[in-house]
Amino acid sequence: MLRHFLAALLVLTALSSAYAVPLTLKVNTSIKPPLSTVAEDGALDLVLAELFSRVGHELQLLRLPPARALVMVNRGESDVEVPRTAGMELTYTNLVMVSEPIIEYYFVGFTKGASLDQLFWDDLRGRSVAAIRGWKIYEEKVPTAAKTTWVSSPEQLFRMLDHAHAEVALHERYTGNGIIRQMGIQGVREASPPLALRPMYLYVHRRYASLAPRLAVALRTMKQDGTYARLMRSVLGDSFQCK
Template identity: 30%
Template sequence: MNKFIGALLAVLLFSGLARAEKPVITFTTPTQLESAAARFFEDLYSEAFGRLGYGFKLLPRPTKRSLKDAESGEADGETARIDDPALEKQFPDLIRVDEPVGSMTLIVYTIDGPLRFDGWEDLSLLGKDDLVGYPRGILAIEQHAREFGHARVYITNSALQGCRMLTAGRLDYIISPRSLLRKLCSGSQGCDYSRLVEAGVLERIPTYPYLHRRHAALAPELARVLREMKADGAYRRIIQKWEKPSD
């Protein structure tokens, strides 16, 4: 009997050690951990990597540091970025996973500006008296910086700063991902989103996970699992639990 109990304890101890040694994939994210977007990513990737035999941990970082930490190998990847040749050139050790997890909608906001926009080409309507701001570190905006017509451009430290400057009358227009600005801005933070007027959509861009090059073999497997999750309803279930980061 004692031998049986000893053997049983040994099995339980071994299985506990095996669980403890489960490899963990870490992804950086430029969103705050308490945000709906971060919780969406945490649930999405926890399930996706769980199906592949990995644990998962989310690491919040500032926008540019998020990519740098993933590219340096400090983390194993990044939650969601657009498919941008400029990004891949700047961060050559990051590999795109070929399955989108959301999308980013870039919006021009104003309070009472008269202009309306339908695509990047309409930025040429901006005149020399127009003050336009956009947040530092968003490559999808930065690569169109030359299309701002004759406007005076102000690069803000964050989308929230741009919102505050817009509502204070220091800017005429700001450009930002809708989901980012909606989550950051509230009356208590000095920027009431309900005051903003959408002056037009510049672009809707799919976003993809990126893995560090050392996990290149894992990229097609993660893409396959994400497609499976969309097919079996897991992806939709997680979207319904948290807001989809695609607006």
């Protein structure tokens, strides 16, 4: 009996020690500067590094196209996906959502020379529109009557707008404006109001399901103690809006 007890205790100790060892989690992202950079000094890069350190782990950022990233994390070839809208687990059933939003995205239309004082979803009907393949909100919301071209990168997206191959380029406010500046494109403006404002979330592969609530608590604490806003504003300045 004692021998069995000691054997069980050794197994539990080994499992506990293994769990305590810091993990390096593979985190998929397709976001661009100023939210994420190759040097990993973008606004969300800083937030993610702090967040994972608070739960005792490290991360390795993998820069992938949006559609491919979802397939990879759902297969378990990577561990975490960021950022995504709520409900991805309904289609990608191996994913578990972290309940606290990592950021709020302003999904907007960018125009160049088009006389669009206001822009709503229905205004896209009949217009030439460019959007990035794998951005689910645009795949779901852009009217079928729009003349939509799906591209694989934001550079292609804004090049189409710059060369008048699209009247409206659909992207996200922070990264969209950053890419436009980086590419040196002139005369582009953000149409108003935003087409959508959505909280965006982290997702973990189900093998790390127990990590999801810990990440949510740590992220919520970062917002409450001011760390989150400080890190975001260190890159985005006063343009960052924190609710």
